[in-house]
Amino acid sequence: MPGESILRAFLITTMRKTLTLIPLIACLLFGFTIHQEPIRKLPVVDVKTLDGQIVKSNSVLNKNGLTVINFWATWCKPCVLELNTIKELYGDWKKETNVKIIAVSIDDSRNISKVGPMANGKGWEYDILLDPNGDFKRSLNVNNIPHTFLINDKGEILWQHNSFAPGDEDELFEIIKKFTPKP
Amino acid sequence: MTPLSLTRKIRFGLICLSLLSAPVAFAQEEPESENESESSYVHGDFQSDAQYYIYEPQIDGSQKVKEVIGNNTYLNILYDRGNLSGGLRLESYQPPLLGYDQRLKGTGVPFRFINYKWKELSVTLGNFYEQFGNGLIYRSYWEYGLGFDNSVDGVRIRYNLLEGVQLKAFVGKQRFFFANGPGIVRGIDADFSLNELIPKLELSSTKITGGIGAVSKFQSDDNPTYKLPENVAAFSGRLKMTRNMFNLEGEYAYKANDPSKANNLIYRPGQALLLLGGYSGKGFGISLGAKRIDNFDFRSDRGADLNNLLINYLPPLTPQHTYRLATLYPYATQARGEMGMQMDVFYNAKEGTLIGGDYGTSFTFNYSRINGLDKKAVVGQDSAKGYNSEFFKVGKDTYYQNLSLEISKKISPKVKAIVSYLFIEADNEVLRITNNTGVKTIYSHIGVLDVSWKFKPKHTLRFELQNLYTKQDNGSWAMALAEYQMGSHYFFALYNEYNYGNAKPSQQINYLGVTTGYTKGTVRISVSGGRQRAGVFCVGGVCRFVPASSGVTASVAASF
DSSP states (O other), X not given: OHHXXXXXXXXXXXXXXXXXXXXXXXXXXXXXXXXXXOOOBOOOOEEEETTSOEEEGGGGSOTTSOEEEEEEXXXXXXXXXXXXXXXXXXXXXXXXXXXXXXXXXXXXXXXXXXXXXXXXXXXXXXXXXXXXXXXXXXXXXXXXXXXXXXXXXXXXXXXXXXXXXXXXXXXXXXXXXXXXXXX | OOHXXXXXXXXXXXXXXXXXXXXXHHXXXXXXXXXXXXXXXXXXXXXXXXXXXXXXXXXXXXXXXXXXXXXXEEEEEEEEETTEEEEEEEEEESSOOTTSOGXXXXXXXXXXXXXXXXXXXXXXXXXXXXXXXXXXXXXXXXXXXXXEEOOEEEEEEEEEEETTEEEEEEEEEEEETTEEEEEEEEEEEEEEEHHHHSGGGTTOSEEEEEEEEEEEEEOOOOOSSSOXXXXXXXXXXXXXXXXXXXXXXXXXXXXOOOOOGXXXXXXXXXXXXXXXXXXXXXXXXXXXXXXXXXSOOOBSSTTOOTTTTBOOOOOXXXXXXXXXXXXXXXXXOOTTEEEEEEEEEEEXXXXXXXXXXXXXXXXXXXXXXXXXXXXXXXXXXXXXXXXXXXXXXXXXXEEEEEEEEEEEEEOSSSEEEEEEEEEXXXXXXXXXXXXXXXXXXXXXXXXXXXXXXXXXXXXXEEEEEEEEEOSSTTOOEEEEEEEXXXXXXXXXXXXXXXXXXXXSGGGOOEEEEEEEEEEEXXXXXXXXXXXXXXXXXXXXXXXXXXXXXXXXXXXXXXXX
């Protein structure tokens, strides 16, 4: 029957096509699995220093090690607790891993003039940056503070964490040590 | 095998190879390209808060929610590839939670943008957030917790003209719930850094920065009785100087006459002056501020009220309290007119000293005071000008006063304590904080004790005791809170606020609540149940009133 042969021919071509598609699908899948998701880099955004200069967010990174970027505000109790807790450990952390901590204040013009006196008054030795209208905060999708990022010397975001509970500082240091290149 | 199928196989093999090698080639290229990598990223953040309301008529001011459940949700999705970025935010309020403007009801995409950076030029189309100087003439920002968003929908350009000079310009309409307001806003601004501009000053320890800006709005005049200005311009100039441990900063802004609902349709021009200064050395810091605001409410719709369609931001010079009872009487800037000053002192007594003890003691002190302007009403022909006011003369009405001292001390490696005293005076006739009628000035004294005890690694118990003493408004309050932080993921808290001083015995209510939460990485989930007292919830300088309620709340927040 002519109808039957048409159907057979159709089935054969379809099968052939499907068969030849299999390696394509396979190599696509394989290709995707070995194609690792690129690690997101720190976005380049304008931030301010305490003396009012505008700098690019990626220009302040530690060139010889990891950078911790911590978003905080003068009115945020857990943020101040976190930065106060790490204050006592920062010297040892620097010695052991050469890590640099940057505390980015999201205070707006209501409290921005208190940031420097407060940081100094509490004896913090972090680099302080200002993000008064939240440009940096939004580019990193920070919705609640404190929010901490760990960045390598290439600017890649290795790890992030939201909120602070006493004891989290030990976990942060474990992560820093894990990502610090062994000499 | 036909030759055709062989060529096919080869072709597929080639495709396969190229697919495999593409990511490898990418990986090899990456370290070489120092600038923008061409990889694309999708990232975002999300939060959803839902509340199930139980109506308790015995609590004054509690409301019946006919939908029973309220929900606020947003999802931000952003995309970056090299110099290109774009994004959108979906929001849903079905219906909004109590305390949010009910006009938010609905679901939509009130925020979307696309941005391209080309060398020193950055162009944004769609919605954007921007600020000139301290925000006195222009600031658009987003505060989810307040339901506040005055983003401008239009075009924004930023251009780095020279090393040390940045220009910004924009035009557009402001977001108004799920639509845009009627007025057009446009502005231009220049920021400069003298140290970068003048090579001689590059290494100077004195750093000077400054800027000038102008913003204007247009709204057609459809008022049959008054001739209203359709274009209203505002200008500002600012200068900041820092040298070693000192800093000094000032911004002055002027606005042409702008009769509006917010200023009772007066034709007086507006002025704003903000002065900030400070000194800080190791273990000691002092910050000083002063300001004068005169008829400076600036909106893109002259009929707008509450927190809607604000073009500028007038920072309140008062502290932002976090202890629950200290938030009962907050301050919000009075754009019609105010004069204020503030002083903050931070001091850290080192360990091993008499005051410092074994682990050091830290002190925070604040004094702030805001008065009205000295106003004299204009009578006769020029009465539309409203009033006259001497620039440096402080009005005799005190709107707000805050005196607070906080001492924070580590007692042992495991125990930390914070003791705090606050005196807050608030003029309710001006600030309208409470719903109770006939309340004039409220004087309150607040004491807080906050002790945390890390009894084993990653396990902390924290207790808070607070008392607010006042003879006005609802009388005195007490609060107690116990919180258990279990590991770095879980927390439980139990709290009670008790209005023991209320003059009406039926309103001497206990607001008992419990809350628990889980945090991992950037995901946070929390559930709480119980009663919530009425109060004003503030972030930054903007506040919203949250009525008393009872029920169960669940929240999820994540960023990725």
